[in-house]
Amino acid sequence: MLARFCTGARPRLQKRGVGRLGGGRGHQRLEALDSLGARAGVTLVVLVAVGAALSLPKGLEPVLQVSVNGLATGAYLALGAVGLTFVYGILRLMNFAHGDFLTFGAYMALLLNVTVGAPLLVAILFGVVATALLSVALEFCLWRPLRRRGAAGLQLVLATIGLAFLIRYTIQLIAGPDLQQLDVNVTSSYTLFAGVRIGRTILIAATASYVILLAIGLILRYTPIGKQMRALADNSDLAQTTGINTRRLITLTWALGGGLAGLAGAMYVASIGSFDPEFGFTLLLAMFAAILIGGAGNPYGALLGGVVIGLAQEWSTLFIEPGWKIVVGFAILLLTLLVRPEGIFSPAGRL
């Protein structure tokens, strides 16, 4: 493994050396930024082009309609994926329990919204806070002791799978396996343009999600804490030697990842109407697909990856039965893994 890592890294080091001779470090950083921006730009152009191409045989209106649906789905997937990718970047932990964090957030919102009768917004906030707390508590009770024992690889993966079951089926034990619904208006909808309709709740939830995603993007880019998190995700050893308080950052990462997962879960179930304790796990593989498209550990990549998966799933409904929608996400996941496992936004050879 080490050997492969070294051979993968060597060409990059050489390239960097050449760059330093040419233009200095600032120039390098600019280039990296440009390439990230360029890749994101190209991806967006490709998405629009695919949408336009689809509208030739299918007509503009249906394509716009499914694109709007896809952007909404993409927002929740992206919210979930950001936390997943951060935890992977910083702890090298593929968290199979992340989908069930979404479920937890949704059921906490349900608890307050339906059982207690609190307003939806308060309930969603409660779901966010509760999931963040759960996530941080697990860092202290499970992940930190496991790291101290030097756990890695299979041991960690199986612990996350066990945790996934424990969370999901505890919820099912208490809330039952039946479909549940938040106290939310799912019937009224708006006409956006050209006959494209969107549910009122979906519009609000998706818009809010994108605003939050944008805010997170800005925080990561410009605040010290955001820069530290990205540094830690990019190269934790190097970040540690520069004096970053890794313990505090790891806790913060779990809080952020858990909170966003809770938010994604609550928003998702508010939009789709009914849900059961299995829904989070069903979304997990789509979130894995999102983070792998973006390159695991890259938060911006996860954002865009979520949108790509959301759009691809909804576009597929133009051609095939909606029952295949979820398979489209898995197919993209497999394709990404097999063709470009380092993701489309990362330089090649990081694996």
Next chain:
Amino acid sequence: MTELLAGPFATLAFGNFGAQFWIDVGVLAAIYGIFTAGLQLNVGFTGLYNFAQAGFMAVGAYAMGILTASAGWSFWLALPAATVITVVFALLIGAPALRLRGDYFAIGTIAFSEVIRYVIQNTPGLTGGNQGLLGFDEAWSRVADGVLEGLALSRDYDSVPLLVVGWVTLIVVLVVLARLQRSPWGRALKAIREDEHAARALGKSAFALKLQSLSIGAALAGVAGYLLALDLSYLSPQEFLPISTFIGFTMLLMGGLGSYTGVAMGAVVTEFLLDGTRAIELPLSDAQVAPLRFMIVGALLILLAVLRPQGLLGKREEMVLRR
């Protein structure tokens, strides 16, 4: 082994649950033991995180079911054909995915497993979809009835033939795998698990060996699949959720990584905890007992991962921690 474990308990605490119940638990232990034997070869001895085992099981079960019930093949011919088809699926995912690193391989294979399940669910014309697939076990029923008559057992014991077939298969599989493990081939697999580059430097084709390991593991899942089909006498995609793979991993850790005896023990102990505990009278409804059983799986996985990752019978030095 099940009888040994179950016997005294059955008479003591679980009066309502007779021999039939424990025979069924024993059948499931054998089926999942065969399933887990494949995982042991892949995970324990090759270091391959095969998370598609439930998918391979589905392929074996459905291939046998479709060939017998829809295509009109002889049941006895459908069994080897189903095994071959399962291996083809293993090659299909293995050939492109084997270059992936540990956890990426795990995600890729679990996605493959789920694609298989959704394809089964979404093609009712071929597989019966969610309605299920029936009518593939006539040939087996005739044999089983013959055995029952021969042994002069009542209909209450109609799972006994499957119990015998399951356990004989499991024991043969474990003995053969343990022998293979001591062969040069088995040692090469372990070398790959420990250090792939060193093994390659010595002229071993890591890719070919891993693909062979995955194929054999998948073939065993296929065998477990059609035994499960016979046990259920119908097939539905719900039987092949990823949780089956994770139950296999629980058995694997329970028994211990790198131990074939551990596979049989892990299968019996885990199956006892999962299904045997249904015999305990709890003041809970069925809807509550089902999640409780899966909570046990989850808690066991966490506890084993934290406290004893090498498993109860496993050897610490057989475990690859970093990959």
